[in-house]
Amino acid sequence: MTMTMSKEAFGGNASPWVSRIAMAAIHFFILVLFLQNVTADTWSSIIGLLFAHLYSVVALTYWSRIERTPAGDTVVVALTLEFVLVAIIFWDRASAWPWSTMFGLALVQICAFAAVRYWKELRGAPASAWFGLIVILIYVMVAATAPIIAPFGETEIVGSEYDVWSNKHLLGTDNLGRDMFTRIIYGGRNTVGIAFATTVLAFVLGGLAGLLAAAMRGWVDQILGRSVDILMAIPSFIFALLILTIVGTSVPSLILVIGILDATRVFRLARAVSMNVVVLEFVEAASLRGEGLWWIIRSEILPNILPPLVAEFGLRFCFVFLFLSSLSFLGLGIQPPTADWGSMVRDNATLITYGDITPLLPAAAIALLTVGVNFVVDWFLHKASGLKD
Amino acid sequence: MNDATIGEVILDMRGLRIEGRSDEIWHEIVHGIDVTLHRGEVLGLIGESGAGKSTIGLAAMGFARDGCRISGGSIMFDGVDLAKASDDGLRQLRGSRIAYVAQSAAAAFNPAHKLIDQYCEAPVQHGIMPRAEAESDAIDLYRRLQLPGPDTIGFRYPHQVSGGQLQRAMTAMAMACRPDLIVFDEPTTALDVTTQIEVLSAIREIVRQFNTAAIYITHDLAVVSQMADRIMVLRHGNLVEEGETRGMIEDPQKDYTRDLLAVRTFRKDTADSPGADMPLLRVEGVSAAYGKVPVLYDVSMDIHRKRTVAVVGESGSGKSTMARVITGLLPPSQGQVFYDGLPLPLDHRKRNKDEKRRLQMIYQMPDTAINPRQRVSAIIGRPLEFYLGLRGADRTARVRELLEMIELDPDEFIDRYPGELSGGQKQRVCIARALAAEPELIICDEVTSALDQLVAEEILKLLQRLQDELGLAYMFITHDLATVRAIADEIVVMLQGKIVEQGPKQQVLSPPHHEYTELLLSSVPEMDPDWLDNLLDDRQGENA
Numbered sequence: 001m002t003m004t005m006s007k008e009a010f011g012g013n014a015s016p017w018v019s020r021i022a023m024a025a026i027h028f029f030i031l032v033l034f035l036q037n038v039t040a041d042t043w044s045s046i047i048g049l050l051f052a053h054l055y056s057v058v059a060l061t062y063w064s065r066i067e068r069t070p071a072g073d074t075v076v077v078a079l080t081l082e083f084v085l086v087a088i089i090f091w092d093r094a095s096a097w098p099w100s101t102m103f104g105l106a107l108v109q110i111c112a113f114a115a116v117r118y119w120k121e122l123r124g125a126p127a128s129a130w131f132g133l134i135v136i137l138i139y140v141m142v143a144a145t146a147p148i149i150a151p152f153g154e155t156e157i158v159g160s161e162y163d164v165w166s167n168k169h170l171l172g173t174d175n176l177g178r179d180m181f182t183r184i185i186y187g188g189r190n191t192v193g194i195a196f197a198t199t200v201l202a203f204v205l206g207g208l209a210g211l212l213a214a215a216m217r218g219w220v221d222q223i224l225g226r227s228v229d230i231l232m233a234i235p236s237f238i239f240a241l242l243i244l245t246i247v248g249t250s251v252p253s254l255i256l257v258i259g260i261l262d263a264t265r266v267f268r269l270a271r272a273v274s275m276n277v278v279v280l281e282f283v284e285a286a287s288l289r290g291e292g293l294w295w296i297i298r299s300e301i302l303p304n305i306l307p308p309l310v311a312e313f314g315l316r317f318c319f320v321f322l323f324l325s326s327l328s329f330l331g332l333g334i335q336p337p338t339a340d341w342g343s344m345v346r347d348n349a350t351l352i353t354y355g356d357i358t359p360l361l362p363a364a365a366i367a368l369l370t371v372g373v374n375f376v377v378d379w380f381l382h383k384a385s386g387l388k389d
Numbered sequence: 390m391n392d393a394t395i396g397e398v399i400l401d402m403r404g405l406r407i408e409g410r411s412d413e414i415w416h417e418i419v420h421g422i423d424v425t426l427h428r429g430e431v432l433g434l435i436g437e438s439g440a441g442k443s444t445i446g447l448a449a450m451g452f453a454r455d456g457c458r459i460s461g462g463s464i465m466f467d468g469v470d471l472a473k474a475s476d477d478g479l480r481q482l483r484g485s486r487i488a489y490v491a492q493s494a495a496a497a498f499n500p501a502h503k504l505i506d507q508y509c510e511a512p513v514q515h516g517i518m519p520r521a522e523a524e525s526d527a528i529d530l531y532r533r534l535q536l537p538g539p540d541t542i543g544f545r546y547p548h549q550v551s552g553g554q555l556q557r558a559m560t561a562m563a564m565a566c567r568p569d570l571i572v573f574d575e576p577t578t579a580l581d582v583t584t585q586i587e588v589l590s591a592i593r594e595i596v597r598q599f600n601t602a603a604i605y606i607t608h609d610l611a612v613v614s615q616m617a618d619r620i621m622v623l624r625h626g627n628l629v630e631e632g633e634t635r636g637m638i639e640d641p642q643k644d645y646t647r648d649l650l651a652v653r654t655f656r657k658d659t660a661d662s663p664g665a666d667m668p669l670l671r672v673e674g675v676s677a678a679y680g681k682v683p684v685l686y687d688v689s690m691d692i693h694r695k696r697t698v699a700v701v702g703e704s705g706s707g708k709s710t711m712a713r714v715i716t717g718l719l720p721p722s723q724g725q726v727f728y729d730g731l732p733l734p735l736d737h738r739k740r741n742k743d744e745k746r747r748l749q750m751i752y753q754m755p756d757t758a759i760n761p762r763q764r765v766s767a768i769i770g771r772p773l774e775f776y777l778g779l780r781g782a783d784r785t786a787r788v789r790e791l792l793e794m795i796e797l798d799p800d801e802f803i804d805r806y807p808g809e810l811s812g813g814q815k816q817r818v819c820i821a822r823a824l825a826a827e828p829e830l831i832i833c834d835e836v837t838s839a840l841d842q843l844v845a846e847e848i849l850k851l852l853q854r855l856q857d858e859l860g861l862a863y864m865f866i867t868h869d870l871a872t873v874r875a876i877a878d879e880i881v882v883m884l885q886g887k888i889v890e891q892g893p894k895q896q897v898l899s900p901p902h903h904e905y906t907e908l909l910l911s912s913v914p915e916m917d918p919d920w921l922d923n924l925l926d927d928r929q930g931e932n933a
Binding site for chain 2: 124280281282284285287288289290291299303304306
């Protein structure tokens, strides 16, 4: 009896008991996580609790809606429980950084959900795409749970300068005696996080403007188009240097400046691909039906230009990443003592003279992510364009 | 045609099997077909889309499209097995001894080069003749194909000549190396009836002159009966029937062939004379222009409730522009459109929801008329929500009702994407979307011309049934007179932006005709192998 029940539970359709219980357990776990911190920092704990509730509701709703398979259910439950188990084993760290733990948990679940939902496509993905996906997943996990997995503090000086690789300092120390391994982990969080925020901003701004220009044409198109032309006429690197020198190099100003500069490229792409869709008859049919501009943009045009936009998102993300790193290398990017891969290369460049590859590791981290993202983008483009080999 | 010219076997395909790849699995799409072709013989391949006729035509050149492969059988061309030949060997043959004429000449020509440059490419490449000789040869062929200004037309770019001329230029190009075999893949499908005649007679003439063997692929039995000595009827990659043209037309053996022959026999019941009531739609003295180019001159017409008005004319006659004026996409420079006696705002953006709801449109190309990223339920459901405020379960129930109305099984189709539908099914979904708005008048812009004949006829029957049940009025824009015969109550004949004749069907279709109507009517191919000969003789006689 019990056997059949649990089997059914994993089967998902008839009785989602196991998944419900698993979800409830996780909910409880997050509560404890934040309650641990109530005395230390009341407000963040309260907000954290609210988020935890909200998150659980969303996760449970989604869980009950998606098309699931027994294997998929098992994967989601198993991965989640495993994460919780790891967090319990390292309870000190997990409870000290409840936000990181929660985000890590959310990420694990999102990835597992996505894997189950899109298993059919994923199974057919080439090895390069799998490689890319795994690289991205690792980076994102590391970024989310940086304080938990890093052995030292981000800016903590823990040893002598330029220490060699050892058991205590896996990758040695940097020019100020900070742990290199820790810095690389935190660097991932800062650089990837800022690059991601910048790219999202660029796509929201540029994509929306491009869609508007294509859908409305006339003077809207002219004004948007010419403004973009002006922005593009100035070499973007010089322009960014100029503006950052004026407004200062805080993180928000970095995101804004690079975001706006990159939005011009996104605008041109979004406008060009939308133009091809706007002339199709189903758009005409929608406007004859009397649909508003927003509907036409959101429901008729956007879904049809999504594949090239997503592909561009991947590429743009890499460009922003490199742009940020080169700004940091010049000292105008993310400011010390915040860890950042670009400036880490510069700070430790001296070591290269002595044949030490440590300063190249952050550069390698950049390269690896760029390659991974591009593999995934290639795969996506290949799928979206309907090419068959 | 005459047995004396038919010589030895030039092409012999035995047990041809072709596989296509979808979802990572190979499916057989041609199941062991035998094709034998003699020198100087024209073989017609006919069937609906998906029958494998183009695939077989291409296989005759040893070619399989992307995602397809020749998986079995032999293709003996003059003693060489093309199925086993090397790429190099095939390249030697293609263009010089086997040539191909594609359906859309406009898409097959490179727009960046002049016609004659593209003509000369093959003979020069294959080392058959030097450039200068090839040029004079091209001019000779252009003359034989009765292209206007044969000495100069080759020095134009593809976009500078008309569709029919382009198709003939393409035929000339295929002839450049005097091949032993030409594959014609639906060369006239995209053309008007009047242009089709010119291209058909030109092709037939040139094939006879050079005693070339040809494979003529089409879905139009009437056309193929003019061209071919022998016909193969194909369906789902299988041979249905094979035989001499005349024999097959007069005495088909298989049901499917009979269906193909019987197509276009559908007629609606004779309609009563138009009521004296107020017309549902009145177009009064409308002139319209694209920018500065005038397209419509002082056009007036009425459409009454529950009646079908067919607007006929060749491309460029302004019939689609008329639809754009009525729907408000192109505000006319002069004139007025009345709906139910009241003037309709000329710009569609100024019309209210109800005015828009009552006037719906169905497009020619179902592929582009529905959003490929929306499910059928969303496509049909949106007008329900937008115009009638239906939501949730009500909306779904109504979508299912509409799907039943257009003869698609709701359980099977409601969650599909357009990519998972056939052409005819897509057009049905377009019809359902128009019906969802509960309109009074539907403008049908060439709704059947992108479809196979059998499918097209089903669509016409569906539209007719819906008219009987729901009391709709149709404005039916078409260049196909068979469609007009089938479905119209009244006919409007247009030429160069003017109406040359209009009235009830019987009146327009029975003599005396306006001369342009006569030209259109006589150009509709008939299922009679002698039709083209007789027609050309007639026209020759008139001109002489």
